[in-house]
Amino acid sequence: MTAPDDLDAGLAALGALTDGVRRAAYRAVRAAGPGPVGRDEVAEALGVGRTLAAFHLDKLVDAGLLEVSYARRTGRTGPGAGRPAKLYRASAAEHAVSVPPRDYRTAAELLAESVERSGADTALFDVAREHGRRTPPGTDVRELLTAHGYLPVETPSGIQLTNCPFHRLAEQFPPLICGMNLAMVSGLLEGAGAAAGWQARMDAAPGRCCVVVSKNNSD
């Protein structure tokens, strides 16, 4: 629920994103995947100067949306190459603001627990797949996944998803929510007409979505 205190905290964090360039900087850090990025990469992605990029990145750190680390970057030469660079990555903290107050998270937790208790996992998987299938055909697979909250990153065998749109719930009910996720991504690929070339499968690993999308080997 977005109670008054939570509303203040949530607005403080999200208010940092009202500036268009800052929002683009946040997106650039997230799109870079799980690893941290430097201000040069963000400046390049945004087409702005390094100083301006650094200004916005530090504002995002102040708001708690990004976290800072320092590391020596490889492949640098010249003066200053040995100095650790300031790097940015997205914070794992979640912010949600609802006006008027709504509490869909608690509702989702109660529903998930009920499904688990009644053993209705398969019904949820069926519903998720049907939901996915309703996506319009012809959508590009990466755009499709991005539009549904995933962060697709190309790998040699296909696509890894570096964000789980159901993260909090998936941590509480892994078999149920990861199974729902797999069914939904499978349905999305079918609805988009991409199921001949792409296949969703479970490949659970730390720090990313449990589902990967692999290219089908065409014989």
Added chain:
Amino acid sequence: MLLGMTSAFHLAQFNVARLRAPLTDPSIAEFVTGLEIINALADSAPGFVWRLAEGPDGDATAVRPLDPDVIVTLSVWDSIESLRAFSYQSAHLDYLRRRRDWFRPHDRPASLVLWWIPAGHVPTVDEACERLDLVAAGPSPEAFTFRQTFPAPELSTRH
């Protein structure tokens, strides 16, 4: 006593599940095939300490302390994180996802319990069943689940 990296306490895990059909039934075949794969995965997982294994197949399917159609898993890990990583961030998760293909929904108040044991102690099935009864009344430091965990007991005596 020398201070080392090893914790004085390990985490015990006990899980029960009611089969939809006998293990010899074709509908359960994929689970049976997966048993060997998943047990091997557990044995080589970081933080794995011990698991109950009886009989020629090296698994625990012959142990039926609660009901003839209820099979159990009893294992020991060095931390909650190790067990969580194996359970939910490995190939094991895909078998959990398919649990309703092979197992009936929970008809017991609890199907999983975690508790801390002194390192080196080998938990018994009787002890595990007692912990399962305990967690049914609600999570506590003596019996809990992943949804509400408790830290390992502090060593209260000074050496």
